[in-house]
Amino acid sequence: MSTQRTPDRPDDNPWVFSTRELARRPGTQRTVSRTVPAPSGAEAIGLVGVIAVPGGSGVDLDISLESVTEGVYVSGTATASLEGECSRCLDPVTDDVEIRIGELFAYPDSVTEETTDADEIPRLVDERIDLTQTVRDAVVTDLPMAPLCTPDCPGLCSDCGERWADLPSDHGHETLDPRWEALEERLPSSEQR
Numbered sequence: 001m002s003t004q005r006t007p008d009r010p011d012d013n014p015w016v017f018s019t020r021e022l023a024r025r026p027g028t029q030r031t032v033s034r035t036v037p038a039p040s041g042a043e044a045i046g047l048v049g050v051i052a053v054p055g056g057s058g059v060d061l062d063i064s065l066e067s068v069t070e071g072v073y074v075s076g077t078a079t080a081s082l083e084g085e086c087s088r089c090l091d092p093v094t095d096d097v098e099i100r101i102g103e104l105f106a107y108p109d110s111v112t113e114e115t116t117d118a119d120e121i122p123r124l125v126d127e128r129i130d131l132t133q134t135v136r137d138a139v140v141t142d143l144p145m146a147p148l149c150t151p152d153c154p155g156l157c158s159d160c161g162e163r164w165a166d167l168p169s170d171h172g173h174e175t176l177d178p179r180w181e182a183l184e185e186r187l188p189s190s191e192q193r
Contacts, residue, residue: 050143050146051084077099078135089149099139159175
């Protein structure tokens with residue numbers, strides 16, 4: 001039994017888009033809306049262990065593919081939900097992110113391809129573009145490096161590790177200067193007097 005692939009979803013990778021119908025005619029354009037599963041593991045979108053798009057969750061892509069002289073210009077938005085933990089109190093954090101995409105994918109043998117390094121600008125491969133890295137880069141630059149559950153999160157007590165938000169306002173810990181410990185052991189406490 002042979003498997004037929006649609007030109008829009010080659011190799012069954014939902015992050016890959018065919019540009020075949022644009023036929024290298026500058027000005028030709030098409031729009032695509034698609035929900036794709038977020039990659040996981042080393043390929044995850046975000047800052048793994050801090051805040052990221054959960055693997056397998058939906059990423060909504062609303063994009064325009066436009067043929068230009070040097071390649072295909074992709075513009076639009078990517079929307080996803082984020083999960084992570086507060087950098088102060090370690091509580092779970094959820095948020096939504098919508099990022100703008102604007103990326104030129106160079107045609108093979110174009111002047112752009114010949115004059116730029118491979119890691120400077122993405123390329124079309126077999127008339128297809130893969131948006132995974134483009135979306136990943138755009139999301140990461142939009143993420144907070146230290147996500148917070150609330151802007152004024154007080155964090156954790158450095159002595160007992162409890163959340164300040166859950167502790168009474170008079171919470172504190174008596175700390176004794178280690179130089180006085182030996183003296184306290186020799187003197188009777190105020191409770192014994």
